[in-house]
Amino acid sequence: MNDIEKTAGDPGENPRENLGENPGGYSTPPAGPEAIKAIPVRHYGRYVSALVAIAILVATVYAFSQGDINWHAVPDYFFDHRIITGVYKTLLLTVLSMLIGITGGIVLAIMRLSKNPVTSSIAWFYIWFFRGTPVLVQLFLWFNLGLVFHYINLMPIYKDYWSNFMTPLLTALLGLGLNEAAYMAEICRAGLLAVDEGQTEAAHALGMSHSRTLRRVIIPQAMRVIVPPTGNEVINMLKTTSLVAAVQYPELFRYAQDIGQNSGAPVEMYFLAAAWYLIMTSVLSVGQYYIERYYARGSSRQLPPTPWQKVRANMFSLGRPKGAVSA
Amino acid sequence: MTGKLSKTEDAPPEGSVPMVRAQGVHKSFGHVEVLKGIDLEVKPGEVFCLIGPSGSGKSTFLRCINHLEKINAGRLYVDGELVGYRQKGDKLYELKDSEVARKRRDIGMVFQRFNLFPHMTALENVMEAPVQVKGASRTQARERAMQLLERVGLADRAGHYPSQLSGGQQQRVAIARALAMDPKLMLFDEPTSALDPELVGDVLDVMRDLAESGMTMVVVTHEMGFAREVGDSLVFMDEGVVVESGHPRDVLTNPQHQRTQSFLSKVL
Ligand SMILES: Nc1ncnc2c1ncn2[C@@H]1O[C@H](COP(=O)(O)OP(=O)(O)O)[C@@H](O)[C@H]1O
Ligand SMILES: [Mg+2]
Numbered sequence: 304m305n306d307i308e309k310t311a312g313d314p315g316e317n318p319r320e321n322l323g324e325n326p327g328g329y330s331t332p333p334a335g336p337e338a339i340k341a342i343p344v345r346h347y348g349r350y351v352s353a354l355v356a357i358a359i360l361v362a363t364v365y366a367f368s369q370g371d372i373n374w375h376a377v378p379d380y381f382f383d384h385r386i387i388t389g390v391y392k393t394l395l396l397t398v399l400s401m402l403i404g405i406t407g408g409i410v411l412a413i414m415r416l417s418k419n420p421v422t423s424s425i426a427w428f429y430i431w432f433f434r435g436t437p438v439l440v441q442l443f444l445w446f447n448l449g450l451v452f453h454y455i456n457l458m459p460i461y462k463d464y465w466s467n468f469m470t471p472l473l474t475a476l477l478g479l480g481l482n483e484a485a486y487m488a489e490i491c492r493a494g495l496l497a498v499d500e501g502q503t504e505a506a507h508a509l510g511m512s513h514s515r516t517l518r519r520v521i522i523p524q525a526m527r528v529i530v531p532p533t534g535n536e537v538i539n540m541l542k543t544t545s546l547v548a549a550v551q552y553p554e555l556f557r558y559a560q561d562i563g564q565n566s567g568a569p570v571e572m573y574f575l576a577a578a579w580y581l582i583m584t585s586v587l588s589v590g591q592y593y594i595e596r597y598y599a600r601g602s603s604r605q606l607p608p609t610p611w612q613k614v615r616a617n618m619f620s621l622g623r624p625k626g627a628v629s630a
Numbered sequence: 631m632t633g634k635l636s637k638t639e640d641a642p643p644e645g646s647v648p649m650v651r652a653q654g655v656h657k658s659f660g661h662v663e664v665l666k667g668i669d670l671e672v673k674p675g676e677v678f679c680l681i682g683p684s685g686s687g688k689s690t691f692l693r694c695i696n697h698l699e700k701i702n703a704g705r706l707y708v709d710g711e712l713v714g715y716r717q718k719g720d721k722l723y724e725l726k727d728s729e730v731a732r733k734r735r736d737i738g739m740v741f742q743r744f745n746l747f748p749h750m751t752a753l754e755n756v757m758e759a760p761v762q763v764k765g766a767s768r769t770q771a772r773e774r775a776m777q778l779l780e781r782v783g784l785a786d787r788a789g790h791y792p793s794q795l796s797g798g799q800q801q802r803v804a805i806a807r808a809l810a811m812d813p814k815l816m817l818f819d820e821p822t823s824a825l826d827p828e829l830v831g832d833v834l835d836v837m838r839d840l841a842e843s844g845m846t847m848v849v850v851t852h853e854m855g856f857a858r859e860v861g862d863s864l865v866f867m868d869e870g871v872v873v874e875s876g877h878p879r880d881v882l883t884n885p886q887h888q889r890t891q892s893f894l895s896k897v898l
Binding site: 501510 | 696698710727728731732733734735737738739741743744746747748758759763790791804807808811
């Protein structure tokens with residue numbers, strides 16, 4: 304035990320000496336299973352890089368504070384009721400479009416994997432079209448579909464002019480949701496394929512039907528593969544909603560722009576919007592972490608630590624690596 | 631080698647109905663013929679062992695019994711009923727998926743690699759099919775599942791996920807899961823082959839106990855000791871045909887065919 308303390312603490316010594324097959328230095332092995340109290344390796348690189356990063360950060364903040372920007376406008380408008388409405392509408396769009404996207408994606412993925420060639424071709428075509436065209440172009444197409452269809456006529460239930468039916472909200476939801484479904488389909492397909500075939504077999508052998516096997520056995524396991532990229536999709540979607548200003552649906556970005564034009568502080572409002580987007584994506588990331596943790600149950604012997612547990616572990620390990628929790 | 635599916639053979643046997651009856655069962659994957667006319671009978675309450683070299687078609691045959699694989703020719707009956715088809719006059723009609731699923735309820739299957747549902751605890755694994763397939767109430771299913779876990783010696787592990795169990799424990803949960811559907815026939819596909827040697831005994835004990843309770847079992851195994859002690863019949867398969875069959879003691883100690891002899895000399 305004393306040997307270890309000495310060699311580990313002295314960086315000049317050749318470390319091979321301790322790793323060799325034949326540890327010549329250990330003529331007398333330690334008497335009992337005493338706990339090792341070695342002095343840990345110092346990570347000087349960590350301190351240096353932290354200093355560099357702080358310096359760059361300070362310089363950047365200083366540059367921005369000296370710029371020709373009226374920073375007061377940001378807090379002044381931060382909780383403006385239009386901004387709050389915009390935040391609400393952005394979140395609403397995100398949630399509804401993702402619901403369309405996820406539902407559509409699961410259906411498309413199952414269709415794509417179906418043995419029926421008609422179903423799988425339809426899914427293939429859908430994905431080909433919606434992934435192959437920019438979402439902004441799709442939004443405009445939905446917006447202008449009234450040129451093709453003058454009426455909507457669901458005979459007994461509903462009949463109206465297309466322009467009345469296709470509100471900006473619906474345009475935005477269809478544009479974002481249907482496009483998202485194509486991406487989610489690929490994510491879900493990868494998830495479904497990742498589940499071991501033995502699982503389907505075991506479920507079938509127990510007398511479960513195809514659909515019940517999917518619902519009870521395959522999809523819950525596929526979720527482990529599906530959730531992480533879906534979290535990214537949600538965050539992407541939140542940002543992509545800023546495009547629907549183009550089809551006359553006002554959300555955070557549009558309101559920020561409007562305020563900017565009226566108040567003569569346009570750039571400031573972009574910063575304000577950026578700050579709100581950052582807040583929302585950060586909250587979503589935390590949510591994503593907990594959902595992933597939920598679907599990881601059963602896949603490893605121990606649940607991964609919560610972010611708070613990680614932070615606590617990290618705070619005490621800057622200079623001392625403590626297993627897997629340190630970065 | 632007779633019986634193509636289009637032809638009618640004799641009607642299901644009368645009297646004491648065998649639990650499994652195979653007549654000239656053929657199965658091909660593409661151009662590769664894996665089963666080349668299997669004939670055998672498993673009587674109710676019997677422990678029927680299937681041995682043979684790797685790739686001889688044992689798993690394939692077992693999977694045909696609960697219609698996880700479709701046979702290409704011949705006839706396969708379980709408890710007197712045709713597997714996967716309905717016969718009307720001299721025509722065969724394929725069963726719907728739901729009808730196939732209904733028949734599988736009565737046949738339990740245990741896999742070499744356990745195939746427990748990893749996102750469910752041991753208890754949930756055992757409860758799943760009774761609740762989802764049979765529509766049992768959760769309270770009832772839980773009670774029954776606990777009894778079964780007790781029976782396989784794992785009542786104290788009910789809340790564990792499969793990843794927290796050893797291979798032997800997982801396989802015993804898998805047996806309990808199959809038993810939860812109250813099957814009349816149990817299929818075992820090399821249930822101990824993926825286990826560390828010291829864990830094999832626990833699983834075999836459970837199977838022995840099950841055999842004593844009168845369960846009809848078809849067991850693919852390399853455990854010759856188990857086959858000799860517990861088995862009532864034994865079949866040696868090679869390259870898709872039944873080479874030799876009889877009482878396990880006779881076949882194992884006094885094999886008649888050269889292929890059986892050379893196989894046994896390698897595994898014993
Ligand atoms: N789904 C499949 N597709 C193609 N070939 C298969 C398939 N399943 C099994 N086989 C082939 O059938 C043969 C018999 O396999 P199997 O029944 O698993 O043998 P055993 O269980 O006796 O080792 C092997 O040659 C195997 O490669
Ligand atoms: Mg096999």
